[in-house]
Amino acid sequence: MLQEHIKQRNLKEIRLSCMKPSGIGDIKLRRKIWPMLLKVDENKDLLADWKSTIQPNEYTEIIQRDVNRSLFGLDITDPFTEEERLFKRTQLSNIINAVINKNPNLHYFQGFNSICTVFLLVGDEDLGFKMSYQCAELFIKDSMRKSFEEGVSLEMLLIYELLEKVDNKLTKKLREIYTVETNINSPMFSLSWVLTWLSHNIHSFDKLCRVFDFCLASHPLAPVYIAAAIIFIEKDSIMKCTDMPEIHQYFHDLVSHIDVERVCDQSLNMMATFNPNKLVYRSAKKFHDDSPLYFDCEFQDILKHLPRNNTVNWFVVVSVTVLILAISYALYDNLSFLLY
Known part of the structure; x- marks a missing residue:
């Protein structure tokens, strides 16, 4: 069935397939599907002669330092010989420098090398x-602003917006720890998750590609939902932590072993319950007008076909019910006082 959707270029069905359990599950299919999700063909003229743009830029030294640390930490790269690793690093350096040179409005951040590594390993240098x-243009442009304050910092604040909808006590604890200890009103331990789509944290390449399936097929805000989902799933352990270092250590030890399917399922459930587009438009601080978060109109149609898990829905129902009962009791108590 998926092959038929690919043949017909039925993006809606392809996106839904990518968000199902296990995602695509095949690297050969990903070589066909990911370029479709990224609309590579729609920009083929701009992307054609890209090697002519491989030249030094203001970020080249930083890029090279990060490239020298790349092609490690994944099970697929563990068997590489030093010669293979150096060859792939040269390709990776070419890719990153060309991306930055192609569009002067894109600014390199440490972690972009990890995302590009995944695309290089799934495809080849050209693809x-x-x-x-x-991906830089359609998904992570807000991470590639001149400063984090213009984009990714705003995304990090949305993690709290999501968590407040599902667990106010958890959110309050995180806010208290981070505001008191760092004066940063966002859960910074999850910054690398949002920036790199967990590519800096997961050793299994298959699991990492599953995360990329989900991010590419859903909404540009998917990494924020993933971060919120991980925190929500681990809420019991977080509530036992007493300070910021303890929380950081807990997640440092945990993330490489997380249940990716459970995280994707929880993220999808949150998206179905709390619409990403509404979350963005209701944000107190606004993103740039050209933010990818404003332009995925097709996702509204995708949302209609998403399954709704009961975990978050029941939490909302129970929370509303408790609130109504509390208000009713308060009103009854006040009326009783007036009557007597």
């Missing part, structure tokens, strides 16, 4: 560049 560039 890796095209997918990396399109």
Whole structure:
């Protein structure tokens, strides 16, 4: 069935397939599907002669330092010989520098190398560049602003917006710890998750590709939902932590072993319950007008076909019920006082 959707270029059904348990599950299919999700063909003229843009830029030294640390930490790269690793690093350096040079409005951040590594390993150098560039434009542009305050910091605040909807006590604890200890009103331990789509944290390449399936097929805000989902799933352990270092250590030890399917399922459930587009438009602080968060109109149709898990829905129902009962009791108590 998926092959038929690919043949017909039925993006809605392809996106829904990517968000189902296990995602695509095949690297050969990903080589076909990811470029479609990234609309590579729609920008083929701009992307065609990309190697002519491989030249030094203001970020080249930082890029090279990060590239020298890349192609490690994944089970698929563990068997690489040093020669293979150096060859792939050269390709990775070419890809990143070309992306930055192609669009002067894109600014390199440490972690972009991890995302580009995944695209390089799924495709080849040419396809890796095209997918990396399109991802930068269509998904992570807010992470590639001149400063984090213009984009990714605003996304981090939305993690609290989501968590407040499902567990106010958990959110209050995180706010208290981070506001008191750092004066930063966002859960910074999850910053790398949002920036790199967990590519800096997961050792299994298959599991990591599953996360990419989900992010590419859903909404540009997907990494924020993933971060919120991980925190929500681990809420019992977080509530036992007493300070910021303890929370950081807990997640440092945990994330490489997380249940990716459970995280994707929880993220999808949150998206179905708390619409990403509404979350963005209701944000107190606004993103740039060209933010990818404003332009995925097709996702509204995708949302209609998403399954709704009962975990968050029941939490909302119970919370509302408790609130109504509390108000009713208060009103009854006041009326009783007046009557007597």
